[in-house]
Amino acid sequence: MGAKDYDTLSIDCGLLPGTGLETPGILRRAAVNVPLPECGGGGHARNTARHGRERRNAGRRIHLPAQTKPPQQDGAALFDQAALMRHVGDDRELLKEIVELFLETVPHLLKDIRDAVGREDDNGLRTAAHALRGAARNFYAPGVEQAALALEQMGQSRALRGASSAYAELEKELDKVRPLLQAMLPDDGSGGTS
Amino acid sequence: MTVLIADDDRVLTLVLGTRLKKAGYKVAAIFDAMQAVMTALRNPPDAILLDVNMPGGTGLQVLRQLKNSIRTNQVPIIVITGSCDPETEATVKSMGADEFLTKPPDFEQLENLLARLLRTTAG
Numbered sequence: 001m002g003a004k005d006y007d008t009l010s011i012d013c014g015l016l017p018g019t020g021l022e023t024p025g026i027l028r029r030a031a032v033n034v035p036l037p038e039c040g041g042g043g044h045a046r047n048t049a050r051h052g053r054e055r056r057n058a059g060r061r062i063h064l065p066a067q068t069k070p071p072q073q074d075g076a077a078l079f080d081q082a083a084l085m086r087h088v089g090d091d092r093e094l095l096k097e098i099v100e101l102f103l104e105t106v107p108h109l110l111k112d113i114r115d116a117v118g119r120e121d122d123n124g125l126r127t128a129a130h131a132l133r134g135a136a137r138n139f140y141a142p143g144v145e146q147a148a149l150a151l152e153q154m155g156q157s158r159a160l161r162g163a164s165s166a167y168a169e170l171e172k173e174l175d176k177v178r179p180l181l182q183a184m185l186p187d188d189g190s191g192g193t194s
Numbered sequence: 195m196t197v198l199i200a201d202d203d204r205v206l207t208l209v210l211g212t213r214l215k216k217a218g219y220k221v222a223a224i225f226d227a228m229q230a231v232m233t234a235l236r237n238p239p240d241a242i243l244l245d246v247n248m249p250g251g252t253g254l255q256v257l258r259q260l261k262n263s264i265r266t267n268q269v270p271i272i273v274i275t276g277s278c279d280p281e282t283e284a285t286v287k288s289m290g291a292d293e294f295l296t297k298p299p300d301f302e303q304l305e306n307l308l309a310r311l312l313r314t315t316a317g
Contacts, residue, residue, distance in 0.1 A: 101204060
């Protein structure tokens with residue numbers, strides 16, 4: 001989806017690759033400070049009254065209100081720092097710990113994905129890509145999440161054609177996010193930047 | 195109150211574990227489905243946060259085993275998953291899960307749910 005405003009998005013839950021149910025969360029996390037009425041992560045429980053009502057009304061289709069901002073082509077679009085800070089309860093020490101853990105884990109997961117693609121191991125690909133997607137979700141990094149989801153779905157559907165280029169896309173997205181996360185680590189051990 | 199977090203997402207486990215400890219809970223974290231079952235059966239926690247996709251089995255298998263055991267069938271279980279597939283939610287609810295949240299969960303909401311479920315269990 002490009003930087004164009006839409007008044008309404010109607011998303012088919014049977015989209016491939018992935019499910020339409022995954023899409024709202026990814027789109028939402030691409031924009032900062034936009035309400036998240038739909039299911040798909042972003043910290044909203046499936047069981048809120050509003051959500052339940054929307055889902056009952058929408059059946060298998062999910063309707064989103066107008067997006068107020070197009071995704072920005074800067075750090076804000078790569079990951080949502082405000083959401084990340086809320087996620088860690090504004091605890092900078094915890095932020096440092098999870099950034100370090102993520103940066104430490106990513107190379108192993110990338111290797112697992114690369115190896116799985118190399119030996120055409122669909123289950124291994126699904127598992128490793130799922131793990132990376134889950135980790136990225138904690139940083140509200142929609143580009144990484146979407147790239148990992150594409151690989152996960154390839155593994156899920158046992159259709160690994162295009163997996164190498166999808167892997168390259170994932171690396172590209174991670175290369176964008178990694179320095180931003182590294183920049184959040186303190187130089188002096190004081191617990192993070194302001 | 196002890197909360198068992200069964201989830202192979204170590205980043206999320208670290209976030210939830212740290213914040214729950216700050217909120218006064220004791221926390222145990224398990225990254226593997228079979229280990230989660232064994233740990234919960236051996237020493238039943240007051241509540242469980244359970245992922246659906248884990249190594250060593252699935253969260254659904256964990257849920258089934260724990261809800262079928264007399265030792266753990268009263269322990270509230272909140273399923274936290276990356277998928278908001280309504281079928282998954284319906285399945286876990288039908289298997290006895292007390293709540294269903296999507297990742298990453300809003301901590302305040304999770305804390306409120308936990309408090310409510312633990313009050314209900316205690317009452």
